[in-house]
Amino acid sequence: MKTAVSLSDLRTARSQLAEPVGFVPTMGYLHAGHLSLVRAARAECASVVASIFVNPTQFGPKEDLSTYPRDLPSDLGLLEAAGVDLVWTPTPEIMYPDGYQTWVTVDEITQALEGSLRPGHFRGVTTVIAKLFNAVQPQKAYFGQKDAQQAAVIRQMRRDLNFPIDIVVCPIVREPDGLAMSSRNVYLNPVERQAALVLSRALQAAQATYDRGERNPRALLQTMEKLIAAEPLARLQYVSCANLDSLLELDEEINGPALLSIAAFIGKTRLIDNCVLGAADLD
Amino acid sequence: MKTAVSLSDLRTARSQLAEPVGFVPTMGYLHAGHLSLVRAARAECASVVASIFVNPTQFGPKEDLSTYPRDLPSDLGLLEAAGVDLVWTPTPEIMYPDGYQTWVTVDEITQALEGSLRPGHFRGVTTVIAKLFNAVQPQKAYFGQKDAQQAAVIRQMRRDLNFPIDIVVCPIVREPDGLAMSSRNVYLNPVERQAALVLSRALQAAQATYDRGERNPRALLQTMEKLIAAEPLARLQYVSCANLDSLLELDEEINGPALLSIAAFIGKTRLIDNCVLGAADLD
Numbered sequence: 073m074k075t076a077v078s079l080s081d082l083r084t085a086r087s088q089l090a091e092p093v094g095f096v097p098t099m100g101y102l103h104a105g106h107l108s109l110v111r112a113a114r115a116e117c118a119s120v121v122a123s124i125f126v127n128p129t130q131f132g133p134k135e136d137l138s139t140y141p142r143d144l145p146s147d148l149g150l151l152e153a154a155g156v157d158l159v160w161t162p163t164p165e166i167m168y169p170d171g172y173q174t175w176v177t178v179d180e181i182t183q184a185l186e187g188s189l190r191p192g193h194f195r196g197v198t199t200v201i202a203k204l205f206n207a208v209q210p211q212k213a214y215f216g217q218k219d220a221q222q223a224a225v226i227r228q229m230r231r232d233l234n235f236p237i238d239i240v241v242c243p244i245v246r247e248p249d250g251l252a253m254s255s256r257n258v259y260l261n262p263v264e265r266q267a268a269l270v271l272s273r274a275l276q277a278a279q280a281t282y283d284r285g286e287r288n289p290r291a292l293l294q295t296m297e298k299l300i301a302a303e304p305l306a307r308l309q310y311v312s313c314a315n316l317d318s319l320l321e322l323d324e325e326i327n328g329p330a331l332l333s334i335a336a337f338i339g340k341t342r343l344i345d346n347c348v349l350g351a352a353d354l355d
Numbered sequence: 356m357k358t359a360v361s362l363s364d365l366r367t368a369r370s371q372l373a374e375p376v377g378f379v380p381t382m383g384y385l386h387a388g389h390l391s392l393v394r395a396a397r398a399e400c401a402s403v404v405a406s407i408f409v410n411p412t413q414f415g416p417k418e419d420l421s422t423y424p425r426d427l428p429s430d431l432g433l434l435e436a437a438g439v440d441l442v443w444t445p446t447p448e449i450m451y452p453d454g455y456q457t458w459v460t461v462d463e464i465t466q467a468l469e470g471s472l473r474p475g476h477f478r479g480v481t482t483v484i485a486k487l488f489n490a491v492q493p494q495k496a497y498f499g500q501k502d503a504q505q506a507a508v509i510r511q512m513r514r515d516l517n518f519p520i521d522i523v524v525c526p527i528v529r530e531p532d533g534l535a536m537s538s539r540n541v542y543l544n545p546v547e548r549q550a551a552l553v554l555s556r557a558l559q560a561a562q563a564t565y566d567r568g569e570r571n572p573r574a575l576l577q578t579m580e581k582l583i584a585a586e587p588l589a590r591l592q593y594v595s596c597a598n599l600d601s602l603l604e605l606d607e608e609i610n611g612p613a614l615l616s617i618a619a620f621i622g623k624t625r626l627i628d629n630c631v632l633g634a635a636d637l638d
Contacts, residue, residue: 174516176458202516203516207517229457234362
């Protein structure tokens with residue numbers, strides 16, 4: 073496995089890779105969710121490139137940029153064991169040098185859900201992903217369904233800006249008890265770790281209600297709200313039942329693929345989770 | 356010479372071209388300035404792709420989108436004669452389909468000069484150029500120094516977003532009497548056509564003053580302003596003497612490469628022109 077820090081080293085190493093190239097962009101502190109993306113890329117592509125970059129522009133001023141967990145030696149070991157060919161670990165100064173002033177924004181689809189609570193977050197995400205795409209020039213790029221809105225935003229950006237890259241969205245990987253894998257889970261103390269199960273349980277309960285035939289989005293949201301309200305350590309940010317493509321909230325009836333999603337603080341740790349209702353064609 | 360309208364036809368034809376590919380994006384109604392870009396691309400690249408697209412998102416609501424001159428048969432003949440391999444002529448619906456919502460913005464360098472008088476113009480330019488770059492995937496792209504701020508903005512976007520594309524900026528091509536070539540020159544009636552020479556003459560006069568040793572930007576600007584004021588058909592929008600890279604206005608002294616530029620209405624036709632003072636390294 074090769075590693076590169078500078079853009080020119082990355083380009084040199086990239087030019088020597090067999091195509092198609094699969095790309096897994098990450099912020100590091102890798103868990104089984106990230107590794108499932110690498111596995112999918114490994115199965116579908118001749119070469120696999122990963123990046124590790126804690127992107128400052130997608131964190132708000134009151135968010136956890138400075139404390140975001142990092143462990144580069146462990147990450148490199150995991151990526152090498154997973155069969156990655158090339159890892160790019162640029163610095164913030166490489167990605168955003170003095171005088172940096174270009175931004176990629178996606179409008180409507182970034183307004184709801186995470187976008188409404190994290191102003192500027194998706195501008196940072198789409199900008200860094202556009203930069204990573206142009207630097208790595210993969211044929212396929214792999215994202216986790218855990219960050220469902222992020223995946224939808226990146227699919228929209230890919231379509232709108234004509235990126236010649238297939239976007240592959242892989243299923244959420246969960247702990248045996250149901251907690252969605254997240255680098256931020258490390259923030260949870262043992263009591264909070266137990267309380268955090270309320271997110272996946274709320275989604276499961278709503279999914280079960282849907283499976284029994286309920287198509288009123290309000291009914292599903294109330295099911296989730298009740299369960300969250302019963303957990304003293306949880307502070308709900310939102311529950312949502314939205315059109316899977318537009319992410320516009322469904323008011324009346326679920327009559328197509330829908331994204332059921334939830335965001336909540338468990339103690340001081342903000343967690344998100346989601347599930348898809350109905351067959352989904354993620355283009 | 357092949358032509359393509361749809362994105363998929365463009366991609367298929369592009370994939371069959373020998374590399375490196377040189378790219379000349381245009382809004383059509385081609386003149387000798389455009390053809391000089393094609394010639395430069397032809398000399399440096401194995402294949403040459405041109406695009407013709409009157410990009411609606413870079414026109415303001417009161418600008419000349421609906422009357423912008425068009426002549427596709429003539430353009431295709433000129434491009435074929437100049438040795439272009441592939442021409443892409445997408446429609447507005449192909450470039451901006453229903454639901455389109457992604458924009459590329461460059462901040463500081465778009466604020467002055469054209470950007471200050473044409474709000475939203477450069478957002479349209481950078482967005483369409485990012486789309487064209489991703490669709491055509493050239494190794495080199497050719498722009499005219501006539502649109503000096505556009506060239507600087509695109510160089511900034513290329514650097515910031517890591518586009519793996521060399522930006523080549525070619526000199527202004529002028530009519531024998533000095534008027535800078537522009538598709539908009541067709542708007543001028545014979546009397547206005549004569550009056551329009553005041554732009555290049557003002558620049559020449561300021562350049563001569565600079566060549567005699569004058570380094571005070573105000574002196575150069577006054578030279579230009581006086582000449583424009585003496586032409587009854589001209590209505591000045593701005594004269595500027597700016598740092599060539601940042602496009603920040605020079606206040607005190609010209610001590611490095613500078614862009615001397617001018618924008619004026621001649622009758623109802625808005626024209627721009629410029630010249631570079633001092634040796635310039637346009638990266």
